[in-house]
Amino acid sequence: MPIWEAILFGLVQGLTEFLPISSTAHIVIFGYIVGRTTPGLGFEIFLHMASLLAVLLYFRQDLYWVIGGFFRWVLGRGTGDDAVAGRFAIYLGVGTIITGGLGLIMMKVLGDTIKAPPVVATALIGTAIALLLVERLQRLDGRGMSQLGLLDAILVGLAQTVAVLPGVSRSGATLIAGLALGLNRDTAVRFSFLLAIPVLAGSSVLALKDISGGEFAAIGLPALIVSFIVSFIASWVSILWLIGFLKQRRLYWFSIYLVALAIFVFIAFPSGQAF
Secondary structure (H helix, E strand, O other): HHHHHHHHHHHHHHHHOOOOOOOHHHHHHHHHHHHOOOOOOHHHHHHHHHHHHHHHHHHHHHHHHHHHHHHHOOOOOOOHHHHHHHHHHHHHHHHHHEEEEEEHHHHHHHHHHHHHHHHHHHHHHHHHHHHHHHHHHHOOOOOHHHOOHHHHHHHHHHHHHHHHHOOOOHHHHHHHHHHHHHHHHHHHHHHHHHHHHHHHHHHHHHHHOOOOOHHHHOOOOOHHHHHHHHHHHHHHHHHHHHHHHHHHHHHHHHHHHHHHHHHHHHHHOOOOOOO
């Protein structure tokens, strides 16, 4: 893989992983444009690991709070704040189990049809509509971290499951679900990002068995290193930008972009064949 292509793949993955615009859709569309209809499962996992590292480092204090609070709460040595952290850890586990179990079933049932351009474009439009609706439904004085409940975790986990469809953003689905359930933006964002950690890690580990032996060799070590670094930096930037954006702006800007991208997919790929 040429270095310029590795840089662009890293940028596409990193910038779109945590924005509500579907990184998977962008990767498959960009791969098709540059003539790589399948960048390779191993390469995609490699880029996802860079995004995973970025979110781990950025939310390291939150992870310390959740993990430490959970064990202090279980051992009966915690405070009220530790109880909140302990319940939060359980809710993350519930959301992860739901996403992992149902997501695998959906992928087996749907197969390659989920990568057909009409499916991707329709999913993009669906995400755009959902973002617009949640802007109208959400409350400014939503529920905080201490008011998060088991039902919230179940419904957010179910929403995240739909993100196996290219065009449905994982972060978008969880943000939309959290805001629609009445969570405030800070709680919805933190739950969304922290829920991404076990999902990204678990999906990467499960996919390792499907990687062909010569896949990384075919891409080349320089391209792998460059793409990983670029994806990590771009992921960090997108996390910072999204958190700042949600404090000041509205989600409908993402809706406009998603509709434009869906129109592009319909026009550019009229045959309907899978990417």
